[in-house]
Amino acid sequence: MIKVGDKVALFENMSKKGVVVDMFRQKSNQWMVGGAMEHIFIVRVKMDSDDSLEEHRADKVMRLE
Numbered sequence: 001m002i003k004v005g006d007k008v009a010l011f012e013n014m015s016k017k018g019v020v021v022d023m024f025r026q027k028s029n030q031w032m033v034g035g036a037m038e039h040i041f042i043v044r045v046k047m048d049s050d051d052s053l054e055e056h057r058a059d060k061v062m063r064l065e
Contacts, residue, residue: 008045008061017064018045021053 002008002020009017022044028037041058 002043002058002061002063007064008043009064010056011060011062016047016049018047018054020044020061021046023058 002023004020004023006020007017008020009015020043024042024044025039026042028040030037042055043058043061045054045056045061046052047054
């Protein structure tokens with residue numbers, strides 16, 4: 001599980017690394033057969049390369065050790 005302060009990288013671009021500074025839930029607009037999906041977690045990542053902040057879905061990042 002990803003927490004604030006963890007070092008993470010993006011699955012699509014492993015060279016983009018950073019530290020999680022915030023996490024929040026966002027309502028999903030997708031509907032499934034049984035009803036609406038639950039909230040999705042968004043993580044705000046401070047990138048190592050240029051100190052910019054980026055927001056990504058929590059399932060799109062991987063924790064680094």
